[in-house]
Amino acid sequence: MQNINPSRNIDRRGRYYLFIGGVAFFGGAIAITLGILFFFFPLWDTLIFDALRVLMIIVGIIAVLAGIGVIIRALTLQKDNLLAYAVGEALGQFLDNRYTYLRNVSKRGVGYIDAVLVGPPGALVFRIVDYQGTWINERAEWRTINAKGQLRGAGTNPTRECVRDVLALRKFLAKRGLSQVPVYALIVFTSEFVKLSAEGPAVPICEIPTLFPILRREYLADERVAPPAVRAAVDAIIDG
Secondary structure (H helix, E strand, O other), X not given: OEEEOOHHHHHHHHHHHHHHHHHHHHHHXXXXXXXXXXXXXXXXXXXXXXXXXXXXXXXXXXXXXXHHHHHHHHHOOOOOOHHHHHHHHHHOOOOOOOOEEEEEEEEOOOEEEEEEEEEOOEEEEEEEEOOOEEXXXXXXXXXXXXXXXXXXXXXXXXXXXXXXXXXXXXXXXXXXXOOOOOEEEEEEEOOOOEXXXXXXXXXXXXXXXXXXXXXXHOHHHOOOXXXXXXXXXXXXXXXX
8 A cells, every 4th residue: 555645735735825825915015005105195185085095005904914824824734644644554554555545635626634545445534633532422423521521512523524525525536527436434533542432423433453443344345446547536636
């Protein structure tokens, strides 16, 4: 099995964000400058022009702040996902070279996905977390037990996050003529200090030691995709 970090996608997305952020920043700066100049050198002495000058400054400030935010996003894009790498190493112990594991996937039209495994059974989307403590899954909802032993709603929902990624990847593959590639989901908890329980989980969950049994029961149950489609799906996620 190949354990790949498609860094070209991340670099491409970073350049795109830098471009958009730069355009917003400099466009906003120009609007602010013109708005200030029009206060000192008004072209028309009307209420409408006064409002226009104020509007230009306000819009310019918003654009500058948005541009700075997008530039920061471009510079802080995650270059790799160490948790996803560890899961890939575990998968490599029992999957052959027909499988490709793509970690740290970041693409326009898909967003960010921790990892995607592509092989004859289809594509498998991973949501990989290192949460600790007691986590209880009931279908699509999650609850935790706090330090006082109180049961409360979890502050995050890996099931809904994973389903969102699955829907995005299905749409992405369908646009590239690969709707025959089924997309599955799996949530992996990597911490040694977590206690999991589940009742009818909407998305299968596991820990590293139970990774293969869960895959064998769900994802690996059948080979559904021909080799050319598998290769095309991998290429689409890497370069598409």
